[in-house]
Amino acid sequence: MTVKTVHAKQLHHDIEHGKPLFILDVRNTEDYNDWKIESTAVQSVNIPYFDFLDDNDEIYTDLPKDAEIVVICAKGGSAQMVAEMLDERGYDASYLEAGMKEWSQFYHPTVIAETDSMKLVQFNRLAKGCLSYMVMSDGEAVIVDPGRHVNEYLSYAQEIGVKIKGIMDTHLHADHISGGVQLAEQTGAAYYISENEMKGATLSYEALEDHQHIQVGRVDVQVLSVPTPGHTPGSTSFLVNGKYLLSGDTIFVGGLGRPDLGGKAREWAQSLYDTVFTTVANLPDEVLVLPTHFADTQEINEDGYVGASLGEIRQNNEIMRTADRAAFTDAVAGAVGTTPPNYTEIVDINRGVRQVDPEQAMELEIGPNRCALKHQ
Template sequence: MAVKELRAQELHDRINAGHSVFILDVRNPDDYNDWKIEGGKLQSVNIPYFDFLDDNEDLYQNLPKDTEIVVICAKGGSALMVGELLDERGFDVSYLVEGMLEWSQFYHPVTIAEETDMKLVQFNRLAKGCLSYMVISQGEALIVDPGRHVSEYLEYAKSENVTIKHILDSHLHADHISGGPELAAKTNATYYISSGEMQDSGMPFEPLERHEHIQFGTVDVKVMPISTPGHTPGSTSFLINERFLLSGDTIFVGGLGRPDLGGKAREWAQSLYDTVFSTLAGLGDDVLVLPTHFADIQEINANGYVGAQLGDIRRNNEIMRTTDREQFTEQVAGGVGATPPNYTDIVEINRGTLQVDLEKATELEIGPNRCAIKHS
């Protein structure tokens, strides 16, 4: 026997197919409790790597002999060492080759809608809870909130034989590095973001506020920017064909975007109130809301994507029914948690005022997103 290598794609495929998966995570407990692999019929236990160095045979007593154990650590090295110890004792073992580092960079595309003249795809970066979108029509594509791993979108566009023409960021992201500028440079597409997000930036962009509609293809696939401040002052949502609301970090399946990252929680919460009860009030309950983040793996629906009808979100989230402005403000401004790690640096990178190398970019992004306030 030998310790088998496992890649993120294969691990995801097993989980997504509903197979039973047993994970032994050997990172320290704080890291495990903050951020771990979840989903499906997955069973996960945490025994720190250092505990295995003590030759304590009791550690192995409760590990299953009749199923494969997938060992996971931060970057793969410790998982392999623990895997070899398990292998010596007759366990069936594999390990995630690059650990949570690889898992954090894994994207899973899911088709939300496919019609004669339009296709809408959600890219789920599962480990980060980050979502991005590609809208395809008549050989052209529009991308919303792309992550920094631009090859994901380039390869998908190539597989669909389409040209990327428009790239939109709904706001200045604080928890992950945008791939928008790099993707625009590689494709000669137009990069759009609200100018309210880009103060002191020398980065080329097209201000979203100049456009009520962005049309592409030969059919009426409309992308209408809707100013939806609250998460950030320049937050913008996009209504596609009056049916799909790409809501950025304004409205989530399970809550609202946090308004505190600019140090003006109450002021931005007031803006969020106006967004919810004025700007978006006229949208029908049947509009499908597709956010840029999710806070819980349970938000992935039976169709495999994160999204819900606006009516269901209104009914299921108390904060969406809290019409008293002061009460809403207190709940939203007082409901924020820990700030995204490294968010100041990430914001500067996304604004173009700070440049980092690939290794530093990867380091800055490690960990879950913390952009949503969950209001059940």
């Protein structure tokens, strides 16, 4: 009997809808501990593939017979072999066909708001904790912080029947490759990013500093008059209809963006302080903050998207209330943690000074994001 294959979209659907599943990850323990399929709805265990080659009955003891066991590996081959071994022993087993490689490229769209004049959708790339957005109105759309898998946005726009008018990056990303330039080339849309992010760049772009307002149908995507630096010097947030703050990596549901990736942690932390206590301080508590990354799947709210009101974030994160500049700087600069792997190469790609093929791009992006640090 041939064991069943599962694709990322179906696996996510089954998890979301409460199907009895058990995830068996057969990668080595170090890789599993660093990066895995995260969900509070299913149990996940790690038993490395090589352990199954010993034909030791004890490793099967804790595997359930009353749930489907979905076997996961890096690219699918080892998972298939283990799933076949489980099937021979009477387990209900399947495997993720292309493994974590496939999971890392899965995007899940969720509608955040929809009115007669506007629709706002969040695209969640769960494996990376990366979030991007499409704002639509009167047949037009802008995309904010797109990932490199541009067909996700092109297909959605075609399905909804909108024309992509603009693509905007809140900053020069360090943990994933932007799809902004590629989308602009394929759609003829303008690509917007701060000129402070693109020094030395070889790419064509529209400087956000030259565009205080970007109109999309009946929607006013407002570039904040004062940029929101801190995570990077040119970080920019977008305020949509005065209600939705697409905050990039400046403000997260669980904290603030790390200021250290340019090697100037304390200097950039000072900029982040000014952003929080000057620019963002003028926004009301009711504004919904929609970041570009999240650190934990528990940040996905009951409506299925990552986001929280500014008032809630202020209340739950002490760093947002730490008005003493020195204390704020010490706290933010001292909580940066591990840097994103390959971040210098990814920054060079996003600036256009380095090119890679899709396989190299996938390898560079492997692993979780490390930009969304928590500050409690």
